[in-house]
Amino acid sequence: MxxxxxxxxxxxxxxxxxxxxxxxxxxxxxxxNKLGMLGLTIxxxxxxxxxxxxxxxxxxxxxxxxxxxxxxxxxxxxxxxDNFGRDLWSRMLYGGRISLLVSVCALLMSNIVGIIIGAxxxxxxxxxxxxxxxxxxxxxxxxxxxxxxxxxAALGTGPVKTAxxxxxxxxxxxxxxxxxxxxxxxxxxxxxxxxxxxxSQLRVILKHILPNTLAPxxxxxxxxxxxxxxxxSGLSFVGLGVQAPTPEWGSILSAGREFLRDFPPIVIxxxxxxxxxxxxxxxxxxxxxxALDPRLKD
Amino acid sequence: xxxxxxxxNLKKYFDTPAGSLHAVDDVxxxxxxxxTLGVVGESGCGKSTLGRTVLKLLDQTDGRIYFQxxxxxxxxxxxxxxxxxxxQIIFQDPFSSxxxxxxxxxxxxxxxxxxxxxxxxxxxxxxxxxxxxxxxxRRYAFSYPHELDGGRRQRIGIARALILEPKFIVCDxxxxxxxxxxQAQILNLLQDLQVEKDLTYIFVTHDLSVVKHISTDILVxxxxxxxxxxxxxxxxxxxxxPYTKGLLSAIPVPNIHHEKVRVKLTGELSSPINPPNACRFxxxxxxxxxxxxxxxxxxxxxxxxxxxxCHNCRKINNL
Amino acid sequence: xxxLEIKNLSVEYITRKNVVHAVNGIDLHVDAGKTLGLVGETGxxxxxxxxxxxxxxxxxxxxxxxxxxxxxxxxxxxxxxxxMCSIRGNKISMIFQDPMTALNPVLKxxxxxxxxxxxxxxxxxxxxxxxxxxxxxxxxxRPERSDEYPHQFSGGMKQRVVIAMGLACRPELLIADxxxxxxxxxxxxxxxxxxxxxxxxxxxAMILITHDLGIVAETCDDxxxxxxxxxVEYGSLxxxxxxxxxPYTKGLFASIPSLDKDVDRLTPIKGxxxxxxxxxxxxxxxxxxxxxxxxxxxxxxxxxEAEPGHFVRCLLVKEAM
Numbered sequence: 001m002x003x004x005x006x007x008x009x010x011x012x013x014x015x016x017x018x019x020x021x022x023x024x025x026x027x028x029x030x031x032x033n034k035l036g037m038l039g040l041t042i043x044x045x046x047x048x049x050x051x052x053x054x055x056x057x058x059x060x061x062x063x064x065x066x067x068x069x070x071x072x073x074x075x076x077x078x079x080x081x082d083n084f085g086r087d088l089w090s091r092m093l094y095g096g097r098i099s100l101l102v103s104v105c106a107l108l109m110s111n112i113v114g115i116i117i118g119a120x121x122x123x124x125x126x127x128x129x130x131x132x133x134x135x136x137x138x139x140x141x142x143x144x145x146x147x148x149x150x151x152x153a154a155l156g157t158g159p160v161k162t163a164x165x166x167x168x169x170x171x172x173x174x175x176x177x178x179x180x181x182x183x184x185x186x187x188x189x190x191x192x193x194x195x196x197x198x199x200s201q202l203r204v205i206l207k208h209i210l211p212n213t214l215a216p217x218x219x220x221x222x223x224x225x226x227x228x229x230x231x232x233s234g235l236s237f238v239g240l241g242v243q244a245p246t247p248e249w250g251s252i253l254s255a256g257r258e259f260l261r262d263f264p265p266i267v268i269x270x271x272x273x274x275x276x277x278x279x280x281x282x283x284x285x286x287x288x289x290x291a292l293d294p295r296l297k298d
Numbered sequence: 299x300x301x302x303x304x305x306x307n308l309k310k311y312f313d314t315p316a317g318s319l320h321a322v323d324d325v326x327x328x329x330x331x332x333x334t335l336g337v338v339g340e341s342g343c344g345k346s347t348l349g350r351t352v353l354k355l356l357d358q359t360d361g362r363i364y365f366q367x368x369x370x371x372x373x374x375x376x377x378x379x380x381x382x383x384x385x386q387i388i389f390q391d392p393f394s395s396x397x398x399x400x401x402x403x404x405x406x407x408x409x410x411x412x413x414x415x416x417x418x419x420x421x422x423x424x425x426x427x428x429x430x431x432x433x434x435x436r437r438y439a440f441s442y443p444h445e446l447d448g449g450r451r452q453r454i455g456i457a458r459a460l461i462l463e464p465k466f467i468v469c470d471x472x473x474x475x476x477x478x479x480x481q482a483q484i485l486n487l488l489q490d491l492q493v494e495k496d497l498t499y500i501f502v503t504h505d506l507s508v509v510k511h512i513s514t515d516i517l518v519x520x521x522x523x524x525x526x527x528x529x530x531x532x533x534x535x536x537x538x539x540p541y542t543k544g545l546l547s548a549i550p551v552p553n554i555h556h557e558k559v560r561v562k563l564t565g566e567l568s569s570p571i572n573p574p575n576a577c578r579f580x581x582x583x584x585x586x587x588x589x590x591x592x593x594x595x596x597x598x599x600x601x602x603x604x605x606x607x608c609h610n611c612r613k614i615n616n617l
Numbered sequence: 618x619x620x621l622e623i624k625n626l627s628v629e630y631i632t633r634k635n636v637v638h639a640v641n642g643i644d645l646h647v648d649a650g651k652t653l654g655l656v657g658e659t660g661x662x663x664x665x666x667x668x669x670x671x672x673x674x675x676x677x678x679x680x681x682x683x684x685x686x687x688x689x690x691x692x693x694x695x696x697x698x699x700x701m702c703s704i705r706g707n708k709i710s711m712i713f714q715d716p717m718t719a720l721n722p723v724l725k726x727x728x729x730x731x732x733x734x735x736x737x738x739x740x741x742x743x744x745x746x747x748x749x750x751x752x753x754x755x756x757x758x759r760p761e762r763s764d765e766y767p768h769q770f771s772g773g774m775k776q777r778v779v780i781a782m783g784l785a786c787r788p789e790l791l792i793a794d795x796x797x798x799x800x801x802x803x804x805x806x807x808x809x810x811x812x813x814x815x816x817x818x819x820x821x822a823m824i825l826i827t828h829d830l831g832i833v834a835e836t837c838d839d840x841x842x843x844x845x846x847x848x849v850e851y852g853s854l855x856x857x858x859x860x861x862x863x864p865y866t867k868g869l870f871a872s873i874p875s876l877d878k879d880v881d882r883l884t885p886i887k888g889x890x891x892x893x894x895x896x897x898x899x900x901x902x903x904x905x906x907x908x909x910x911x912x913x914x915x916x917x918x919x920x921x922e923a924e925p926g927h928f929v930r931c932l933l934v935k936e937a938m
Contacts, residue, residue: 022404189395196355197409197458198382211399294442295398340801341772447889448659477658478828482872482885489882504801511874511883534876548806550831552873554858563803566771 029291036287042280046273050096057090062245070263080265082256088265092273095247100277102163102248103228109167111221114174115210121175122182123205133179136172144169145234152240162241166231170224177220181213215289222285226278249274301367302466302498303352304328308361310344310351317572321347323522324361326597329515331465334492334499336513336530338506338545342567344522345502349468352500353385354378365466383413386459390471392451396443402429403439406457413462428457433487449480456487460495468500473508485512506549510534518542521570521578524597528604538606538615541579577609585614619646619687620822621670621790626684628665628846631677635894639665641846642684644920647790647839652816652823654833656869657843660890663826666843667792669694670824671711672701688790707737710783714795716775720767726778727753727763730785737786752781756811773804780812787819794826809836830869834858842866845891845901848920852927862929864906900932908933 030036049056059077065085073080079088117136121129139147151165185191186209194208233250235241242248249270256266310322321344329335337345350356352363354370362371370381389395396405406425410416416424426436432453443451452472459467469488473481489512491497503509509516509530516533518526518541526539537543544563551558565582577583577590589609597607600617611617628640640662647653655663668674670686672693686693688709696704705711713719721729730749735742750760756777767775776796783791796812797805813836816823825837833840833854840857842850842865850863861867868886888905891897897904903913910933918932 022401189389189391190397192355193387193389193395193455193458194397194408196353196382196387197412197462198379199408199412200379203412208397212397293399294401295444340803449889478869478872479658479886480889482874482883483887485874486883486885506802507874507876510876511880531879544803548802549876550805550809550829550835551876552830552834552858552870553877554834554854556834556877560806562806564807566773566804567801 025294026291029294030287033287033290035283036291039280039282039284039287042276043284046096046100046277046280049093050100053090053093053097057087057093059087059090061086061091061094061247063087070259073265079269080263082252082266083259083263088252088269091247091252092249092269095249095252095270096273098159098242098246098248099229099232099250099274102159102166102232102242103225103277105160105163106166106170106228106231107221107224109163110170110224111174111217113167114171115178115217117171118175118178119182119205119210119213122179123186123201123209129179132175136175139168139172140176145231148231148235149238149240152235157240157243159242162232162235165235165240166228169231170228174217174220177216178213181216182209185209185212211292214292218285218289222281225281226274229274229277300331301328302331302365304364305352306362306364308348308351308363309359310347310356311359314571319571320344320522320573321570322351323573325517325519325524326361327515327517327524327527329498329500331498332492332496333514334501334512336509336516337500337502337519338504338509338516339519340504340545340567342521342570343519344570345504345519346470348519349387349470349500349502353387353468354381355387382409382464383462384464385466385468386462386464388452388455388459388467388469388472391475392448392455393443393475395455396451398442398444401440401442402434402446402454405443405454406461409458409462424461425457428461431460431491432457447480448476449483452476452480452484453487456484456491460491463495464497466498466500468502470502471504472501474503474505481508488512506546518545521567521573523578523594524605524607525579526604526606528601532601532604536601536604536615538600538604538611539579539608540583540585540614544582577607585610620649620689621645621647621824622687623666623670624685624687626666626669626686627682628662628669628674628679629682630679632894637894638896639679639846639893640669641896643843643846643848645841645848645851647822647824649789649822650816650820651838652825652836654837654840655824655826655843656828656830656833656840658828658890660893661843662846662893663843664794665846667711667794667824667826670792671705671709672696672698673705673711703737706733706788707786708788709790709792710786710788711792711794712776712779712783712796714798716772716779716799719779720775722767725764725766726770730763730778730782733782733785749781749785752785753778755784755815756781757807773800773808776800776808777811780808780815784815784819784821788821791816791821791823792826793823795828796825797832798827798829805832812836830858830873842869845896846893847901847930848928849902849931850927850929852929856924856927860924860927862923862927862934863902863931864908864933865902868905900930912936 063086068081068085069083071077071081077087077089079092081087117132121132147169148165151168152162155161155165191204191208194204230250232241232248233254236248236251237254253267253270260267306326308322308325312319312321325348327335337348339345351358362369403425406428407421410421410424429436429439434450434453434457438446473484476484485508492499501509501512513530515527516530517524520541526542534546537546540561543561547558547560563582568581575594576592577595580586580590583590587610595607595609597605600606600611623643623645625642625644626640627642630637630639643666657663669681670693681694727746727749730752731745734745734748750763753763754760758774758777770778797808800808809832827833837854839853841848842863844865850857850866857866861870871884872886874883886905891901891904899916900913900918903909912932918930919935920928920930921935923929923934923938
């Protein structure tokens with residue numbers, strides 16, 4: 001074989017090993033992570049149950065029946081009924097629609113905005129950073145619930161608006177974490193190397209800095225799911241979240257508190273659903289973080 | 299061969315809370331095409347800053363830089379970007395200078411992606427060509443930097459700097475993080491590439507034996523100023539500045555029969571922040587006189603092509 | 618009898634995936650008042666050897682797989698943690714590579730030295746302070762600086778403080794792990810000179826771990842060259858520098874750019890050190906050796922005494938004898 005032919009063959013075989021590309025590597029690494037797959041399964045099952053709720057329950061979530069109050073879990077009512085005789089299973093399924101949608105939306109909004117603001121602060125520094133950081137400080141100094149209530153009062157009710165109100169309280173924390181990781185990554189020589197090879201600032205931020213800052217952001221984000229679900233119920237409690245009779249996990253949980261002693265299922269089941277969601281997102285987030293980092297291969 | 303780079307009275311000051319830090323203070327030199335200028339000095343003497351300012355990665359405070367006869371002192375952002383094709387840098391730390399999330403192939407191709415729209419196939423072909431050039435086996439193309447050792451990583455850094463086919467490269471301590479046996483491999487590679495691609499280097503280092511080996515000319519820096527410059531051989535045979543003498547005699551020589559006359563330097567580097575109008579070396583100089591404390595010495599050609607900044611140079615060396 | 622004698626020491630790091638053989642059966646001895654240079658590249662097992670002498674190996678993952686370390690006739694590997702504590706910092710002390718992180722930033726340097734003295738000597742705080750100031754003067758730091766904090770010192774000065782701390786209890790053995798690598802040459806020269814003086818003054822034995830043969834030439838009496846967890850060559854300074862026998866030692870010398878001679882091209886050692894979790898059964902250096910013959914890739918070469926006091930682990934040397 002001549003030299004050029006051999007090189008050609010090397011190239012072919014190297015390209016063969018690489019047909020999947022970087023995205024492919026990430027996906028492959030993700031699917032190798034068993035815990036991550038468990039997380040994904042939990043989330044997918046929850047989503048299917050919630051979205052296709054009418055298929056899994058025969059009772060509407062608002063149907064009251066006073067003779068069937070506080071029915072213990074049985075064949076007819078898998079999770080029992082609440083103080084108005086409403087089927088808890090169906091309230092869980094329909095309630096998940098609001099809880100999951102609003103908390104995940106709030107999460108995405110707060111982190112996307114947080115990442116952008118944090119990246120700008122960290123990368124450019126100086127006066128820009130100073131001004132934005134002080135504004136964030138002010139936001140962080142207001143108790144989260146109070147801020148959410150104020151925002152919700154200004155925006156009005158409805159799932160999207162509630163999500164925005166909650167996102168506002170979470171955003172400064174995401175931005176802070178992002179800012180500090182950008183600051184530490186920015187000091188690496190590979191960032192300078194990218195500038196030295198003529199990369200534009202946007203390219204440096206998007207391709208070199210951002211992917212290296214994701215780990216703490218993802219951890220922070222997945223931890224937020226739980227507090228977001230509870231924040232919705234807080235807002236509903238003061239009449240600024242979702243309106244009754246629309247169910248939602250946090251509200252079911254807090255409304256059931258007074259019956260905790262006599263009829264525990266009314267509290268246990270929403271807590272289990274919230275816990276499962278939190279757990280699912282948490283391990284999914286960890287798996288995602290590991291999959292995105294080639295250093296943690298295998 | 300003609301001059302490729304000329305620097306005149308280059309100054310780079312940084313504003314710090316404590317005052318103005320004179321990282322590079324009034325440095326002038328020129329380099330001919332295909333040659334290597336070694337810049338030596340201790341940490342904090344401004345040698346790395348000098349390299350980056352010459353490359354226009356940092357803006358100078360004052361002075362002029364001419365590259366291939368063209369004044370690049372005040373160029374636009376766009377022109378600066380174009381300049382990257384001709385001027386590149388190789389970094390010291392083979393660990394932090396490579397993005398850990400990029401595979402070898404993407405790392406080497408990165409500069410090309412910012413400048414050209416090549417097909418994936420052409421790009422890969424070019425990357426393989428570069429890997430062959432720097433002696434990196436093609437089977438590492440899709441490995442990640444953490445899977446490779448320091449020597450191989452440094453080869454990636456070299457391939458990345460060379461892929462745009464620059465004419466001029468600043469090597470910022472490229473071998474100081476490597477073991478001696480690997481260091482020799484990389485030094486040989488840099489020398490081979492210089493001949494093959496007709497490259498011009500500024501070689502920044504604190505290691506005098508390395509700089510002697512690779513350089514045509516050597517520039518010695520001390521707290522931002524140039525203290526001595528001459529041909530490499532001449533500098534090692536006839537060092538004229540007391541600091542250079544001290545520096546040379548401080549190198550531990552791996553030879554037990556080596557007789558050396560040690561010029562002992564006491565004390566440590568003074569601060570580069572708001573330096574007084576005096577010789578910067580005065581506090582450590584065994585030959586310091588009154589004038590050294592009040593006046594910064596002029597940089598003059600004491601012998602042909604041998605420049606020194608010292609008030610008492612002629613007296614010390616009996617010239 | 619030697620002050621320190623290491624016999625057939627092996628250390629492994631056990632990870633989930635594999636076993637890293639960091640040190641593989643080394644024999645070493647250091648005589649009282651002498652300096653041994655331990656030379657080798659990154660990953661050769663130099664620091665692991667030093668840490669196992671002090672009983673400071675992180676366990677797990679590290680595990681001593683075999684061997685004995687005798688200090689003053691006592692096997693250190695059989696000592697309890699408590700007994701080791703009274704030896705560490707007192708009879709044997711260690712200086713680490715990075716002076717920037719070796720000192721506690723919130724304590725005054727004088728107090729840090731006094732603490733070591735108090736710990737090992739039954740003395741009052743005032744005595745300890747007095748002694749700490751004496752130590753600082755010995756390493757060339759003015760007494761009034763003992764009330765300053767580490768960040769007020771430069772790198773070279775910090776390393777002096779670290780050395781003062783290491784020598785505070787007049788140890789019989791000082792282990793210095795690349796003590797001047799983080800320093801500039803002119804500062805390095807000052808620190809080395811000071812270490813040499815103090816060593817002679819206190820008659821302290823020293824193990825100097827370094828990768829710089831130049832430093833070895835200036836400070837050591839004996840030299841051990843380590844490669845892949847083994848000692849490949851051991852001898853006096855004259856043996857190693859004037860008559861290196863092992864191809865790896867020769868390769869190291871050829872890799873260093875010379876200041877005396879003009880060499881156009883360096884002759885580096887080809888290839889890389891073998892993966893310590895997957896070491897060959899035969900000569901560890903064989904795959905990088907220019908002179909390797911068929912026998913080299915068959916079995917491990919013996920560690921032989923080529924001339925009195927000059928040991929080498931190479932088949933070719935054995936055959937030539």
